[in-house]
Amino acid sequence: MRILRAATVTATVTALAAVAAGCGGGSGFGGGGSDDSPTSLTYWASNQGPNVEADKKILGPELKKFEQRTGIKVELEVIPWPELLNRILAATTSGQGPDVLNIGNTWSASLQATGALLSWDRKNFAAIGGRDRFLAPALEATGAAGKDPAAVPLYSLAYALYYNKRMFQEAGISKPPATWDELVADGKRISRDGKWGLGAEGGQLTNNIHQAFALGKQHGADFFDSAGRPTFTSDGAVAAVKQYIDFMAKDKIIAPGNAEYGQNQSLRDFATGRTAMVLWQAAATTFSADGMQPGDWGVAPVPVPSGTPGTGRQINSMLAGINIAVFKNTRNLRGAQKFVRFMTSDTEQRLLNKAYGSIPPVKAAQRDPAFSRKDTKVLRETLTRSAAPLPQIAGESQFETSVGTAIKDLFADAAAGHPVTTASVKARLAKAQQQMAQ
Template identity: 30%
Template sequence: MRTEKSRSTSRKLSVIVGITATALALAACGGTGGEAGGPVDGEGKTLNVLMGVDNQYPEERQQWQTDIAAKFKEQTGADIEWETYASANEELTKIQTSVVSGQGPDVYSLGTTFTPTAYATQAFVPLQEEEWASVGGKDRFVPSSLGISGPDDENQVGIPFVSRPFVLAYNTELLAAAGIEEPATSWDELREQAKQLTGDGVYGLSVAYGDNYDPWKYVWGMSAQAGNPLVEEKTATLDDPSVLEAYQTYFGWLTEDKVVDPAAVGWTNPQALAEFAAGNSAYMLMTTSSSLPTLEDSAVAGKYEYALMPTIPPGATERPADGVEAASILSGDNLVVADYSQQKPLAFEFVKLLTDKDTQIEYYELFGQLPTNAEASAELEAKYPELAPILESASKSVGTPFTGAWSDIQLALTNVVVQSVPGLSEGNVPKNELEARIQDAQNAAQESLDRVKD
């Protein structure tokens, strides 16, 4: 897993060559498109697929798309037309126009937290037994990856494609020097370790307080571990004490415990990662396997490990009975098929191809995104033992509440942090101000839940 950059590049190239060779070999062996032998005849048809753009590996993505299209053409005789979106805004605009006009992509690759919104539009095919069977059955997926496919087992629209669970990274040298043998498993233990690790220009934790995506994940995770899922039926529970405690813990690292660099109030996640990569902090919280290229090419190369983020809530030494072992939000991409599509069998055939074991392993080798296919996941774990914590986090990931109001709730949770940053910067976020902001968030969340239409 942790190979030199050149080895990683050559591995990617060899995979690309491999896929191309396989596609060409299949093309040579196959007969005419119509007699390709695939279960769905797509001769003369074109499947339109929408995916997020890959800024990290654009060339590899281009090659992968070409190869997958060739493979699909061989299997079904159909062509693939790719479309990409660069931002959530563009993603939504594309969905809006397609939903309203009843034409557009047949298959969408959507972020997991966006799936509830997509579900709310009722513009995507509900997955019954027949649809699941057409993509190889539910059993082929890592069970936890299905946690955000729909509101419940009977109502699902999203087929898991890739997984990007959150973990922490720690500096093995700094922990060893401080006499710490194992990374923390509870938030309280993490704080104590961070205090031990802070000093001599090094901080215990790297935290991206200025990030627009990270903060709510801490609050949701700590609350879920304390037994508060934030939404129960159609009631928001942000006013539960567990939420206040989560925010106080999160801010307290900087204001009370002084285990975070004060400049972190302006950091985004990549900036926080850069500080960890420079050896300036012992722990990097809330990161994914996509941090590998940065860390492998940094001052901490060979001196870091990944581990699960704590799963015991603040103020506790063990998780309460109703607490959830939420190591990470269920993060990644789901595939959905448009209800207006005139070629649904072909679309599901394509989804099947993308979730096949071999395709999933190849996708990991190229882009570092974990498979949702159970066999592929097991094979990767055997092949790369160092992936174990990340795969374990994937299996212990928990879906955020599946409601069309989630986007508003997420925004409200983040807003509490954004409006608290001035206080954080001065080293004090007064409790009464924090409570007032949480109450505002609670009101916004409840109003949004009240608007949910079944």
């Protein structure tokens, strides 16, 4: 999913499921017309570009194209990430929401548990061209194992290491780091005179989770056991979180002010030459919007201890991305299916993913040369070789909130000069684990 500041979830998934199950025929849903003759649809799109207006410019002509082909008008609302999850949760309880919507793929199982989303069984997949069109890794982040997906992959994303070529050259660094030891060493050479080696967004809960999850894999931790019970205080989970915080607390390659950073603030520091490296999903459009030229930055895989990304302990990214979903009590089911088919068509997948710098989860669309450039190639290879989905469990959104907050608080400790120890990290994670049980 696209990076966001995690919303505060004010109701439990269990309660949401009970209310959503009682929503019935969806009188508040749909953009007009009946399922026999849909005339309009409402669509909540996530903010994928540098800002909401950029998304409207990208999506507007495509939605007009869909209307010309089908006679169905799409009423678009682009929702910023900090608001999206709470808006969706409110829609599942109130019955007032869109026909079609984008969701972060990490939320798939949580929203699936509400019972509000259409299940993509064989029949529904057939209506959009079949399940086999999609990459298997992308389908892993569409809902709980053993159940029909709750959504369809739309944009696939993975993390990469972006580095400022000029700052590297000025520091006498000839290539991007492949291991964490190299990253710390490079960061220390750069971190002086108001410049910093690495950027972070310590105030953004979901980014915290994404980084900790990938590092956790490298330490042999999953944060949940096979039964879905939280294991936040395992040695591997504690070591992963401490390693991330230590980039600020011990290694001092992240500026203390980053402890409070929210959405995209670290990207602006990178684009304006204040930070030399950033770990991020597709970011080219944002860098360009902030005045950086494509030749100014390089892209490399996120470091791993061995220097060679792969499976198991060499995982270097969570499997990120956006899924497109349909509220199952929409009055315009056929129109919604037509729209999902349009958005996941080979042509639209090539066009939209090129616009956003993401990778198409539709196999045929990846044949476009645009996805073989060096930057997109790194993302594509990470997705297929060294990315893993966040736990597809009903409590995933609570995981983002509780552990993401623990990491935020630890960054605040580091910024204030307070010691960050194995014991203090474990205590924060123990509190987060207790919150999961409430």
